[in-house]
Amino acid sequence: xxxxxxxxxxxxxxxxxxxxxxxxxxxxxxxxxxxxxxxxxxxxxxxxxxxxxxxxxxxxxxxxxxxxxxxxxxxxxxxxxxxxxxxxxxxxxxxxxxxxxxxxxxxxxxxxxxxxxxxxxxxxxxxxxxxxxxxxxxxxxxxxxxxxxxxxxxxxxxxxxxxxxxxxxxxxxxxxxxxxxxxxxxxxxxxxxxxxxxxxxxxxxxxxxxxxxxxxxxxxxxxxxxxxxxxxxxxxxxxxxxxxxxxxxxxxxxxxxxxxxxxxxxxxxxxxxxxxxxxxxxxxxxxxxxxxxxxxxxxxxxxxxxxxxxxxxxxxxxxxxxxxxxxxxxxxxxxxxxxxxxxxxxxxxxxxxxxxxxxxxxxxxxxxxxxxxxxxxxxxxxxxxxxxxxxxxxxxxxxxxxxxxxxxxxxxxxxxxxxxxxxxxxxxxxxxxxxxxxxxxxxxxxxxxxxxxxxxxxxxxxxxxxxxxxxxxxxxxxxxxxxxxxxxxxxxxxxxxxxxxxxxxxxxxxxxxxxx
Ligand SMILES: [Zn+2]
Numbered sequence: 001x002x003x004x005x006x007x008x009x010x011x012x013x014x015x016x017x018x019x020x021x022x023x024x025x026x027x028x029x030x031x032x033x034x035x036x037x038x039x040x041x042x043x044x045x046x047x048x049x050x051x052x053x054x055x056x057x058x059x060x061x062x063x064x065x066x067x068x069x070x071x072x073x074x075x076x077x078x079x080x081x082x083x084x085x086x087x088x089x090x091x092x093x094x095x096x097x098x099x100x101x102x103x104x105x106x107x108x109x110x111x112x113x114x115x116x117x118x119x120x121x122x123x124x125x126x127x128x129x130x131x132x133x134x135x136x137x138x139x140x141x142x143x144x145x146x147x148x149x150x151x152x153x154x155x156x157x158x159x160x161x162x163x164x165x166x167x168x169x170x171x172x173x174x175x176x177x178x179x180x181x182x183x184x185x186x187x188x189x190x191x192x193x194x195x196x197x198x199x200x201x202x203x204x205x206x207x208x209x210x211x212x213x214x215x216x217x218x219x220x221x222x223x224x225x226x227x228x229x230x231x232x233x234x235x236x237x238x239x240x241x242x243x244x245x246x247x248x249x250x251x252x253x254x255x256x257x258x259x260x261x262x263x264x265x266x267x268x269x270x271x272x273x274x275x276x277x278x279x280x281x282x283x284x285x286x287x288x289x290x291x292x293x294x295x296x297x298x299x300x301x302x303x304x305x306x307x308x309x310x311x312x313x314x315x316x317x318x319x320x321x322x323x324x325x326x327x328x329x330x331x332x333x334x335x336x337x338x339x340x341x342x343x344x345x346x347x348x349x350x351x352x353x354x355x356x357x358x359x360x361x362x363x364x365x366x367x368x369x370x371x372x373x374x375x376x377x378x379x380x381x382x383x384x385x386x387x388x389x390x391x392x393x394x395x396x397x398x399x400x401x402x403x404x405x406x407x408x409x410x411x412x413x414x415x416x417x418x419x420x421x422x423x424x425x426x427x428x429x430x431x432x433x434x435x436x437x438x439x440x441x442x443x444x445x446x447x448x449x450x451x452x453x454x455x456x457x458x459x460x461x462x463x464x465x466x467x468x469x470x471x472x473x474x475x476x477x478x479x480x481x482x483x484x485x486x487x488x489x490x491x492x493x494x495x496x497x498x499x500x501x502x503x504x505x506x507x508x509x510x511x512x513x514x515x516x
Contacts (some may be wrong), residue, residue, distance in 0.1 A: 002229060010045060016115065028400055028473055030329040035469045037452060040324060041461055044072070047228050049313050049456045050257045054304035056114055057344040058515050059277055062301060066280045067386075069300070069320070069341055070264030071280040074350075080282035081314050085354030088344065089515030090272030091115050093304060093319035098241055100251065102262035108251075109226075110243035111452070112267035113218075114304055115515060116233030123266030124216040124239065126151050131254050137198030148212035151263060154205065155219040156190040157252040159183050161245045163224045188445070205234040215239040215265055219248035224446040230305025230351045239267045242305075244452075265357050278345045284327055285337035286479070292363050295338045296322055296471060297352070297371040297423050297434075299345030310444060313456075314464050315372035316341060318437075319467040324473060331477040335367055342423050344514065347373045353510035354424035367485050368393075368478040369434035370471055371424035377440030378463035379470055383415030385424070386504070387433055389486035390414055394435070397477035405466050408440075414490045419505040429507040433485050437467065475495050 047066065054060045066082045073080035090335075091114065095269065098108040115398035128149040134140045160167070160179060167176045194200065199207055215238045220229045225436045226244060233240035238468060243251070254261040280300060286292065298315030300307020323339050340352030356363050372379070382398070384390030391413035399404055427434035440463070448454040478485070 002403070010274055020159055022076055025400065027330050027476055029473045031476065032127050032402065032469055033324050033470070034325045035321065035331055035465055039046055039465055040274055040355055041319070041321055041464055041468065043495040044311075045157070045313065045456055045459060048307050048316065049271040049307040051431070054306065055300060055302045056091075056304040057277055057347060058090045058115075058272075058299050059304070060092055060108060061344065063275070064244050065300060066341075066343075067387045068441035069280045069282075070211060072320065073323070074190070076327055078284060078323060078327050080280060080283050081298065082278040082280050083355075084276045085343070085351060085358065086277045086510065086512030086514065088513075089115060089279045090275035092270045092272055093514070094118060094268030094270060095266060096241065096405070097123070098243065099264050100261055101264050103259055108243055108247040108263065108369040110241050110247065111230065111305065112269060113231060113233035113240045115239050115489055116235060116267065116269060117266045117271065118269035119239050119265060121266065121268060123264050124214050125192060125262060125264040127260055127262050128217065128255050130252060133193055133462045137195055140197040144211045146209065147208050148282055149214050151217050151254055151265070152208050152213045152214045153217050153248070153255070154186065154201075155248065157249050158219075158221050158245055159186065161225070161249070202234060203459045205240075206449070208411055209235050209238055210214040214334075215240060215241070217241055217243055217251075217263075219243050219245055221245045222451050224453075227447055227508050230303055230308060230452050231450065239265050240359050241265055241267065266297070269362070279343055279355055282339045282370050284304070284331070284333055284337045287332045288334040291361070292335040292365045292367050292484065293338055294333075294335055294367050294475050295340055295362075295369040295427075297340045297369050298341070299343075299351065299373060300341035301343050301346055301351070301455070303346055303450045305450065305452035306448070307456065309455050309458055310442075310448040311373040311450065311454055311478050312345070313374045314376040314459060316380045316463055318372050318467045318471055322472040322475060324474045325468065330479075333476075335477060335479040337364070337475055340423070345423055347496050348511055348516055349420070349423055349426050350512075350514065353508060354512065357425045357509060363430045366427065366434070367481070368474070369424060369427050369432065370437055370474055371422055371434065372437040372439065372467060372471070373422040375439050375442055375444035375460060376460045376463060377442045377444070378405070378408055378466050380410060380435045380440045381438035383438075384411075384413040385415050385428055385433070385435055385484065386490050386492070387415035388414055388488040388490050393481060393483075393485050397474050397481070399471055400477050401473045405470050412498050416426050416492065416502075417505055425505065426507070429505040431489070433487055437471065439463070439467070
């Protein structure tokens, strides 16, 4: 009896302190409720990633995604438009089918690389050849005619397809160390050999193509099980495919053992000429200070090995969901709230750089920008980005966010401005207060970033939801703030490497005509 009375008294005390420690703001309460009880994240993720798919600049899917976003905002009563900022080499991926046809039949796991010219429906069937160990560029030139009519394997044969963490768990210490030493040695030897050919890993491709190779077979392993990084091709006329480590190393061994494997590559992509490139911009107009802006930012484009789920599907979902919730729960913001879904971030922050260049009036009157672009995880880091007074406003805004979200966030003030990496850098370079919502990595770098495994199933919806709440509340607080944020910069420290004082990054122009 006594114990239970004590317990109820403690509960009462706990409840009352939590009520009075943070004054409840109905807008914030509604934001949390809406995000929790009426989340659209799963549906949006499905439509964007499963149905539209990857969003490589210059592809029809990229344009479909822009149109989808505009239509989606329209349904929520938010005005949105696609703003053209440039043009790009148009290209559409077709069927890639790669089979080993000799000495036995096996369908191989791989894909054509972007902006690669396609093959016919029948494809190309040829034998394989690996790069030889050469003494110097002359021996390489002597060997070069051997590639005529063959597929050339241009990547090192990895000694293991198991990631380090798997070795660490199961191998004896000696055998793990032995593998790592051997791989380091092999990698060094491989690099030195490429150098001796007189080319580098890029220029050698052109030399092989010129010498009459039938195609290029590469394997850009991403240090995890079954995961490769997928970028663009460097060949002008012949197919380039990336094969997963398992199949690539099998073929490599077969060549080395003299089994003369043959493969067939069908890669039916299409060239579409030059096509326009866009940013999707949506807006909730400010009522008191419509000429001051809060921007939600996430690049919309992706590489196309997977569906760009965590790079940057999740950042896109966070911003779309935050906008939807803001429109519903905070329809008349003090300042104008914009969202920028940038095109062609992957080729050099092109969409956001174009926006900065084309909209100086927005950049000059930016209250704050929040960008997200490093995967599906909950936000764990927020830096003041080199603004002297960022602590004052950012920590005040963060205080309004529920503790179960902010308890994971480590803040750094005043921080330093990032010179690149994602679209916040385009705005920072122009001196505008722009902040990156840095996520927990969830094996981002090895498993999903620019890989063939960047797909819907990797999304951690609880974390994405928490990021949407965080973003919506930060946007609300930034919009409501009685003061315009200070953009006074810190004096940057001396770079210990050069002995010179660091300088604030300067704006760079986008590439407005790309892919050629
Ligand atoms: Zn990204």
